[in-house]
Every structure is written in C-alpha cells, then in structure tokens.
Amino acid sequence: MSSxxxxxxxxxxxxxxPTEQGLVRAVDSVSWTLDAGETxxxxxxSGSGKSITALSLLGLIPEPGKxxxxxxxxxxxxxxDLDRNTMRSIRGNRIAMIFQEPMSSLNPVVTIGKQxxxxxxxxxxxxxxxxxxxxxxxxxxxxxxxxGSRLNAYxxxxxxxxxxxxxxxxxxxxxxxxxxxxxxxxxxDVTVQSQILALLKDLTKEMDSALLLITHDLGVVARxxxxxxxxxxxxxxxxxxxxxLYRNPRHPYTQGLLASVPRLDDDSGKRLLPIEGQPPNLAxxxxxxxxxxxxxxxxxxxxxDQPVLETTVENHASACFGYE
Amino acid sequence: xxxxxxxxLRVENLAVHFPVNEGVILQKQVGSIRAVDGVSFExxxxxxxxxxxxxxxGKSTTALAVLRMLEATSGRILFEGEDITNYxxxxxxxxxxCMQMVYQDPxxxxxxxxxxxxxxxxxxxxxxxxxxKAEFRKRVDELMDLVGLLPDMAGRYxxxxxxxxxxxxxxxxxxALEPSLIICDEAVSALDVSIQAQVLNLFDDxxxxxxxxxxxxxxxxxxxxxxxxxxxxxxxxKIAEVAESHELFRNPKHPYTEALMAAVPVPDPEVEAQRPxxxxxxxxxxxxxxxxxxxxxPRCPKAMDECSKxxxxxxxxxxxxxxxxxx
Numbered sequence: 001m002s003s004x005x006x007x008x009x010x011x012x013x014x015x016x017x018p019t020e021q022g023l024v025r026a027v028d029s030v031s032w033t034l035d036a037g038e039t040x041x042x043x044x045x046s047g048s049g050k051s052i053t054a055l056s057l058l059g060l061i062p063e064p065g066k067x068x069x070x071x072x073x074x075x076x077x078x079x080x081d082l083d084r085n086t087m088r089s090i091r092g093n094r095i096a097m098i099f100q101e102p103m104s105s106l107n108p109v110v111t112i113g114k115q116x117x118x119x120x121x122x123x124x125x126x127x128x129x130x131x132x133x134x135x136x137x138x139x140x141x142x143x144x145x146x147x148g149s150r151l152n153a154y155x156x157x158x159x160x161x162x163x164x165x166x167x168x169x170x171x172x173x174x175x176x177x178x179x180x181x182x183x184x185x186x187x188x189d190v191t192v193q194s195q196i197l198a199l200l201k202d203l204t205k206e207m208d209s210a211l212l213l214i215t216h217d218l219g220v221v222a223r224x225x226x227x228x229x230x231x232x233x234x235x236x237x238x239x240x241x242x243x244x245l246y247r248n249p250r251h252p253y254t255q256g257l258l259a260s261v262p263r264l265d266d267d268s269g270k271r272l273l274p275i276e277g278q279p280p281n282l283a284x285x286x287x288x289x290x291x292x293x294x295x296x297x298x299x300x301x302x303x304x305d306q307p308v309l310e311t312t313v314e315n316h317a318s319a320c321f322g323y324e
Numbered sequence: 325x326x327x328x329x330x331x332x333l334r335v336e337n338l339a340v341h342f343p344v345n346e347g348v349i350l351q352k353q354v355g356s357i358r359a360v361d362g363v364s365f366e367x368x369x370x371x372x373x374x375x376x377x378x379x380x381x382g383k384s385t386t387a388l389a390v391l392r393m394l395e396a397t398s399g400r401i402l403f404e405g406e407d408i409t410n411y412x413x414x415x416x417x418x419x420x421x422c423m424q425m426v427y428q429d430p431x432x433x434x435x436x437x438x439x440x441x442x443x444x445x446x447x448x449x450x451x452x453x454x455x456x457k458a459e460f461r462k463r464v465d466e467l468m469d470l471v472g473l474l475p476d477m478a479g480r481y482x483x484x485x486x487x488x489x490x491x492x493x494x495x496x497x498x499x500a501l502e503p504s505l506i507i508c509d510e511a512v513s514a515l516d517v518s519i520q521a522q523v524l525n526l527f528d529d530x531x532x533x534x535x536x537x538x539x540x541x542x543x544x545x546x547x548x549x550x551x552x553x554x555x556x557x558x559x560x561x562k563i564a565e566v567a568e569s570h571e572l573f574r575n576p577k578h579p580y581t582e583a584l585m586a587a588v589p590v591p592d593p594e595v596e597a598q599r600p601x602x603x604x605x606x607x608x609x610x611x612x613x614x615x616x617x618x619x620x621x622p623r624c625p626k627a628m629d630e631c632s633k634x635x636x637x638x639x640x641x642x643x644x645x646x647x648x649x650x651x
Contacts, residue, residue, distance in 0.1 A: 045516035161607050189378035190543065194587040194602050216516065219546070219589030223596045242593045258591060260521035262550035265590050267570065271528065272550070274521030278486045 005076065006033035007210050008057070008178055013070035015052050015061055021283040026052045026065065028234040031309070034227075036177065039201070039211040041225035041242070043218065043257075045279055049234040050214045054180050057212075058097060059087045075177065093123040096171035098200075100183040102163035106155040112139075112166055113151030119173035138169040142199060161192035168200055175207050182214040197224055218261050222246060230254050233280045233290030236309055240316040250318035253291045289320070297322055331405070332505060332537050333367040333390065338399035340382070340389050344612060357612050359385040361561035362399070364638065367505070372531065372538040374552035374569070376545060376584075378608050381558040383541045387507050390539070391423055392416055403505075421451060424498035428510035430490035434482040440493055441478035444468065447500040467496040470533075471526060488519035495526065499534070507539045512547060524551055545588045549573055554644065557581045560619040561611055563638050567645040577647040579603075579624050618650070626651060 015027040027049040034040045042050040056067050059079065072079040074095065079087070091097075099105040107115060116138055117131035126134065132151060139147035142165040155163055164184065171179055181200060185193035201224055204211045213225060221228055221242060228245045230238045230253065238251040249255045256275035277294040286292055292302040301321050311317040340360040345351040360382040367373045375383040388394040390401055392408065401409045408419055424447075427433040434443055445464045448454040455463075465475035471492040482490055491511065498506055508527070512520045524547065530536055542548050548555055549569055556566045557580065565578040576582040583603040590596055604623045609615060615622050621631035630650050638648040 045518060159607050189608065190545070190587040191378065191583060191604055192607055194589075195605060198602055217589070218517070218591035222591045222593045223589035223601070246592050247594070257517060260518050261591050262521075262524070262546040263590055263592075264546045264549055264573065264585060264588050265592075265595060266550070267574075269550075272521040272524055274525060275518035276522070278488065279516065279519070 004035075007036045008072070008074045008212075009033040010053075010057075011071045011073070013053070013056060013072060014068055015049075015056050015065060016068050017065040019283065024282045025234050025285075026282060027056065029069070030231075030234075030236055031070075032229050032236065032239060034178070034210045034212060036210055037205070037208045038227060039204070039213060039225050040227045040229065041213040041215060041221040042229050042231060043215060043221055044231035045216060047233075047279055047282060048231040050231050051182055053231070054097070054182050054212065054214050057178075057180060058091055058095060059084075089123070092119050092171075092176075093174045094176055095178045095180065096174070096176040098164075098167050098171045098179065098181040098184045100186050102160055102167050102187065103155075105167060106163060108155050110154075111151065112153050112155065112158070115155075116151075116166060116169050116173065119170060123174050134173070135169075138173060139166070141172075141203070142166070142169045144169075160188055161196060164188060164192075164196050165199070168196070168203070172203055172207070176209060178210050178212065179204055180212045180214070183216070184213075185220070186215075186217075193220075218257065219264075230257070233285055234282060235290060235319065237291065237320070238316075238318045239309070244314075244316050248316070250312065250316065251291075251320050252295045252297050252322070254318075256294075256296075329405075330368050331366050332369045332403070333539070334400075334402040334405075335366070335386070335390060336364050336400040336402070338363045338386065338389055338401065339397045340385050340394055341397045355612060357610075358561050358614065359611060360389065361614075363558075363561070363563055364399075364640075365556055365563065365566060366644070367537055367539060369504075369537055370531070370535055371553045372527075372540055372551055374548040374555040375539065375541045375558060376543065376548045376555055377558035378543060378584075380560070380608055380611060382561040382611075383558050384509055386558075387425070387509055387539060387541055391420075391425060391507065417451075421501045422503050423505045423507065424501065424503040426491075426494050426498050426506060426508045426511045429514055430487050430494060431482075431514075433494055434490055436482055438481070439478065440468075440473075440480055440482065440485075443482070443493060444478075444496045444500060447497060451501060453501070463500070464496075467500055470499065470530070471496045472522075486519075487515055488522060491515060491523055492526070495523075495530070499530070502534075503536075505537045505539065507541070509541045510543070511540075513542060513544060520547070527551060545585060557584065560608065560614050562619065563646070563648065564620065565645075565647045565649075566638070566640070567647075568643075571645065577651075578620075578649050579626050579651070580620050583623075583625075618648075 011031050013030045017024045044050045055061050113132055113135050116135040120126045120131040120134050136147045144165055185196050225242045228242050229236050232253050238254045259273040275294050280290050288303045288305050289307050292298050307319045307321050309317045309319040339362055341356040341358050343353045344355040346354045377383050389396045441464050444467055445460055454460045468475045473492050512523050540552055552569050554568050555572050557564045559580050564580045586600045586603045606623045617632040618636050621627040636648045636650050638646045640646040
C-alpha cells in the first residue's frame, strides 16, 4: 500500500439480513477508500446496497441485519471493533449523516434552535447559552435568513429546502471529517436541489472534510463527485474518477445506465437504450455475475463465476470478465 | 380563434382556486389558493405536450381539471371541439372513454386484492364493453401483449410484479378503452433509470402504433425534453413559457426556464464543468400569497421595476410558442 493513509477505508465489507428466504447479502465484499477533502459518490438503483453501505459506517444497520465480514477503518481505527458508547461519541462528531427526508428526520416537537444546538451540548459539552449562540452562527452559515429569530421556530414552519439546510447545519456542527449524504436532495425541487448541493460541497471543502454522496442521479454525480463507485446487486461493479467513468465506462452495467438516462443537452431525439430485464432479487442472485441476467455481452463464464474488481488503468477498476 | 380539426384538446384561461376557510362551526372563507390561474394551451392530435414545473406549480391540478376530476373555477375545456367544462356525469361518460390517466405510483394505484386481469379489464366492465368471458380475456391478453407483459401472468396479483411491470399494468388499463388522449402524471418518476428508459420507449412505441396524444406531466426536465414535442413551463399556477422542445432548450426566453435548466445537472462531468449552474436562489412562494405583478419577480435575476407592478401576459404567436415576461 502507498505511504499515505486514507481517511476511511472499507475492506471486504459484507452486510447480511436473515430473511424467510434465507440469508440475504445486501452488501457483498465491498472495498473502497476515501481521502480527506474528496467527494465519493456511490451510485446504483434501488436495492443495490448503497444506503446499507452508508449505514454500516455509522453502526446503524437495522436489526437483525449485521456486518458479517470485513473492516471499516476510519482515522486508523476499525469502527467495527468499537463498543456502543465509543461509536456514539464518533457519530455526529467525527462522522455525520444527512438523510433524504428533511420532513421526517427532524423532531417535530422540538424547536430548530434546540435541535441544532444538540450536537454542541452532546459532543462539545457547551452550556445551553453557548450552544444556542453557536447554533445561530451555524444557521447563518447555511444561509438561513434572520437565524437568531428562527431559533424558536418548529420544523413545520420551515420549507423543505430550509429544513434540509437545518439538517446540514446539524451535520456540520462539530466539523466532522466525514459527511455522509444519503440522497440529500431527492425530495426537493430542482432549483432548490442545486442550491443545497452547492452549499454542501462548499462547506465540506471549507472544512477539508470528505463527502460520501449516495445517489441514483447520474447528473448529480457528474456535477459534484470526484470519485465514483457503481453498485449492482450488493457489489461494486466499477470504480473510477468521475471524469474517467463517464468518458470511458467499462462495466456493461455502467454503460447501460449511461445509455438509458435522457440528457438535457441531447438534441438528437434518439431512442433511449434501456437495460433489458428487471433488477435482481437479492435473495435469488445468480451464481456468477449478478448482472449476467441482463448483460448484452454475457458469456458462459459470467453465469458460473463471480468476477472480481480489478484495476485496469490508473485507479479505474471494473468487475467484468470482458475486461480482464 | 376557431379550433381546427388538428386540435384534440384546448384549454382556455383555466383557473382552479381552492377556498381557505377559518373557524370550526361557522366557517368563513378567508382567502383562496390559486392553484391554477389562467392557463391556456392546445394539444395537437398525435403530439406529446409536456407540463413541467416544480411542486405546487399547478401542473397536476391542471390535469385533474382537464379530466373533470376537479371543478374548474373559470375557463373552458374543449375536447374534440366540444366544450365539456360544464358537462354532468352522464354526458361526461363517453368523453371519459377518450381520456385516460397513468398515475405516478405503481404501488398505490393498483388494487392489491385484484388480479391483474381484472385490473386491466375493469374499464371495459365499467363501460359495458366486456362482452363474453372469452372476449374479455382475449382483449386483456391483447392489452398485456401490447405493453410488453406476458399474458400468462394475468392471473397474478400486483405484489408479484416489479415497479416497472406495475407501471405497464397501469398503462394497459389506461389503453383498455382505446382513448385518444393519455394523461401521464409523473408516470416514470418513481422508476429506476434503467426501467424508466424501458417505459419511456414503450410510450413512444404506443404513440406510433395507436396514434395517441399525450399530456405528459413531470418535474424531470431531462425526461420531458426527451419525450415531448412541445413543452409548457409552469410557475405558481401560470404558464411562464411554451415552446417546441428543441427551441425551449436551445433558446429559453423566460428567465425561469433558463434557471430551471441550469439547475438540472447533465450526466457528463466535462460538460458540467462549463455550464452555468445556479442562476436563482430561494424557493417557490406559497400560492396563497403569490407576489404581485410577475409571480417570479422576487427570484428573477433580471427583474425590473415593471415586473413587480404589472403582470406579464402569455400571448401565443403564430408558431404556437409564447412567453410571459416583460423582457
């Protein structure tokens, strides 16, 4: 390995859920690294395992699921070895999360001021007064107009975009080194979405934090990500820098995804090229490559053997037999 | 202006206002929400017309009013040249056969206790067109085949299908009565991209085969741009701009159209690096207290004095395009 240590590295992480149909691997042998100041986007469709990967970093995998393999090393520490209390001191402090739904992730009966001040009280041990002052400053930073007077407002008095700004303020309170944003703008209108993502990107840059962006939107990835990991059926099928991935997609799934999104700048009016078939059922994955059922370039080997992620050139890796 | 025979649907000055009441027993109307406020447009036979805008702009309300599922406060709706604005239920029945809707949520819009055959065939039963049992089955099989579902699956229940397949069921149901107009309200926005592309292509194919006209409502500009021939951009209950799809994207005339497009990222980092990204700030105000003059002026980067005083009107040119802006 190279001399520098990444901020976060996932090594061969798997997450499983016991179900009536047997053990379901929602995340299967996933490895990647993230450096400080970098934005990594995990893209994939529903059920690809992208959100579960994010939750595994925070030790928030819903019961009875569990991480049953691998290590998650953050600032030199394996997060999977930590007990509950230590994990709690990291969560919201060194690693923070922004969820999709700004409506349901704020407590409706607690004032905005109190909620934004909470991380300061919890992790910084500030007094009530100090914490509220810090909260005012934070709200100003995420461009909430007249923050001092909004401290006593309740979440229902805020619009969707304003609530997501509040969520960002809470996440950034303790200047975390890693911010995880799970579909942070999917519930918002487009003009608000671009404002929120630009704000998030600027603030993480200012703090030199890393941003892990979970999304299904290939446009958002193109605009904001440095590195990209594409997931399908619980596994990573391709990783590359954003520029490389779009210019030269190697995995047939990535190629298929890019061909099936309509583009705003496409004048041709050509037909979209969808990926045929249906997304995989995680309980009944094929023996070989999960994408083999839908892949236009499928071979015999793909149906029986599992391809591994192999780097071809300059940090561009693809899990496909066609590129070995 | 006379309606020529190319025009399937004509909406004139449509308004839908919802009363805002106060008080529990002695309710008093204290205001109104102008969800749709003076919208006019025309659908040509065989075209795909898009209504696009952010939440609360009135695009879905417009659709419901066209279908007469919501009462219009004022304005006229002409279908095949016939003014249907004040038709009662009985007179609407034959009209309803010609206009069908495909809904957004493929999970919520199908009855989980009905077999797929009965869901798709229900409109036939409602309109007394089912015929004998054998005829009914044959028709449902045809419809399933048309939307790319295997007729063998007709005996199954909705939960046995994936999201994309369910949307196909919803489309088959809409096609059962051989309508001329299909209204798609966010019909692909709940689907994953790879499946979304399948359904968009299906809409294209069906249009070609059956000569359908679509009123396509969506918030996703890339999708609308791809599928529509002409597009109307809505903001706070009004149409800001109407133009041919290519023209609208190449040369947006309304500052809101421009801002909306800049906000949508293109899936290509190299293109993204060179695009303007954010032209406006703030959020859409509540339609209950819409700003005076042009309702977009508080967010508009090009606003002038006049914009806050006088409302710009939408006037259609000969080419069917229009823009409501003082600039």
